Amino acid sequence: MLPSPRHSPSLSVPRPTEGMFGAPLNAHRAALGLDPVADTQAHVLTGEPWLACDPVLGPWPGPGDVWQPGALLVADDRPLDDSVEQFLAAGTAPVYFGLGSIRSPTADLGATMLAAARATGRRAIISAGWAGLDAGGDGPDCLTIGEVNQRALFARVAAVVHHGGAGTTTAAAVAGVPQVVLPQVYDQPYWAARVAALSVGVAATPDSLGDALRHVLGHGHADRARALAPQIRTDGANLAAQRLHELLR
Template sequence: MRILLSTFGSRGDLEPIAALAVALQSLGAEAVVSAPADPEFLRLLDRAGVPLAPAFMPIRAFVEMARRSGWKLPQTAAEVVRGQYEAIDAAANGCDAIVATGLFPSTAAAQAVSETRGVPFVLTSFCPVVLPSRHHPPLSYPGHPNPPGVTDNTALWAFNDTAMDALFGEAVNGHRAALGLPVLDHVRDRVFTRRPLLAADPVLAPWEPTDLIDPVQTGAWILPDDRPLGSDLLAFLDAGEPPVYLGFGSMPMEALKQAGRMAVEAIRAHGRRVILSRGWAELGLEDDRADAFAVGDVNQQALFPRVAAVIHHGGAGTTTAAARAGAPQVIVPQVADQPYFASRVAALGVGAAHDGPTPTVGSLSAALDIALRPQTRARAAGLAGTIRADGAAVAARWLLDAL
C-alpha cells in the first residue's frame, strides 16, 4: 500500500508527519510526504529516510510573499488551494490514500485530490480544540472573532462553520467548480470529516466524546531523534547547574526578539544560565557572557532532560517534547492552539501559562517562579512517565486496518 502524507505548514506540522511515514514503512507500507521544501525540512526528511514530493513552494518563502503582497486571508487561501492541489495531485500518482494536515486550504486541496482520484482521505489534527466539540469553544479567525457574550459551545461552533465558509468557501468552491466537483455548503465539515485522526497525547491533550465529530486519538506522533548534542553544547551543560531553555520555534514574529531579550533577563535574574534557540524569529544574544549559549536546530529529546525549565511558545511538538522529558514549562502563547497547551500545562501543574503573547521581565520572572519550584519539577517528572511514545505506530496500524 502506498500512502501520501500531505502538509503545508511549519516544522510542527512536518515532524509528526515524518514520524507517521517511518511507522508506516516499518509495517511494510510505502509512504510519500508532500511538504514544503525548506532546507530544514529537507534535512529532517533525509534523516528520517522519507522521500519528499515538494509542495508548491517553501513555506517561509510563501509567508514572506503573502506578507509583501498584503494579501487578506481569502486571497491567501486561494493561492494555497490552487498551488497545493497541483502539487498534491502530482504526488498522489499510484497512492491508495491521502492523509493531510497543516493549513486548512492545503487540507481542502488534499481532500479535493482524493475526491477526483477516488481514494480515501483522512484529516489529522494535533490539538483537540481544533475539532468541533460541545466541550470547548472554537479558535477564532482574524476578522471573525467569536461573538462576545456567547458561551454556548454549540452556538460558537455553528458561528465557526459560517466564518470558515466566509474565509475559505470562495477559494475552495471556486477551485472545486473548476475541477467539475460539486460545491460545498459547509467546507469545514467536508474537510474535517466525521472520523479524523487526533495525534495528541491523551493525558496532555485529552479528547472528550461529543456527537459533533468522532476522532481517533492515537497519541502524539514522535519522530525518534538519535542525533548527538554538539561538543560545545555538552561542555556548556557540564559546566554548571541545569540552564533554562528559551525558544519560540517556528514563530517568525519580529516582536519575539524583544520577548527573547525579556526572557534572558528574567532567567538571569533567577541566577540561571540560558540556552537560547534562534528559531524562525532569529533570536540572538546581545552579549558574550559565559552564562548563555545559542543553538540552531537541536535534538530536544536529548537536551530537554538536562534543563531546569523550557520557555517556549506552546506548539504541540515542543509542549509534548518537554512533557516527555519531565521538564517544567513556561508557555508564552502566540496564536492558534498555543493558548490551549499553555492552559493544559498550568492545569497539570507542570509549569506556568503566561497571560498573553507580550511578556515583560516581571511577568516572565513570576512564571519562572512557578516553573522552578521543586513541586513543579516533581509533577513534571511524574507526567513524563505517562506520555505515550507509540502514537505514530498506533496511527499507522489503524490506517492500514481501516484502508
C-alpha cells in the same frame, strides 16, 4: 487530523477554514465536475477526525467521535552539537528558551529571557528560531542555538520556556521538565491552560516571565513534571501508520 482539541468544530472556536480555503477548494471541485462543499472545515475533518495529541495532555472533551492515538512523535537519534554538550557540561542545568516558528511579541525578548534566567541563578540556552531571538551575544551563562533535537536537549535542562506549540509542549512533557508558556495565537492558549491544569507549569507574558520562571523552578513543579512524563504516549506515529494501513487495505 487535529493537533489539539482546540481545533475541533464541536468546540466554540473561530472557523478560519471557510474564508481561507473555501473558494479555492470549490473552484478545484468545479473543475473536476464535483459539487461544491458547503462546510469546508467539516469536509476536511470528516466525521471521525484523528486527534493527534496525548490523551493526558490534551484529553478529548466530546461530543463527537474522534480517534486519539497520541502525539505523532518520530524517533530522533541526532546527537547534540559539541557546543551544546560543552555548555551543558560547564555548569548546572540551564533553562531553554525558544518560540519555534512564532514571531517575538517584543523586540528585546531575548534579553528579557536571559535576564529571567540570571535572576533565578540559572544559565540560558536560547533557540533563535524564526523570531531571531538574540540576548546580545553568547557568554559563560548564555548559548544561542539553531534547530536542535528537542527531546535530547529538554531531558537535560531545568525548565523549558516556549510559545505553547503542540510539539514543544509534548516534547517538554516527555522530558519531564517544568514549563513556562508564552502563548500568542492558534492553540497556544489551550496548551498553556493544560500545562497549568496539570500543575507542571504556568502561562506567562514577557513582563511576567521572571516571576513565572522562578515559580516553576520551585513549588513542586519539577517533581510533578517528572511524574507526568511516563504517562505521555510516545507510540502515536506508529499507531496512526498502522491504522492508516488497515483502512487502505
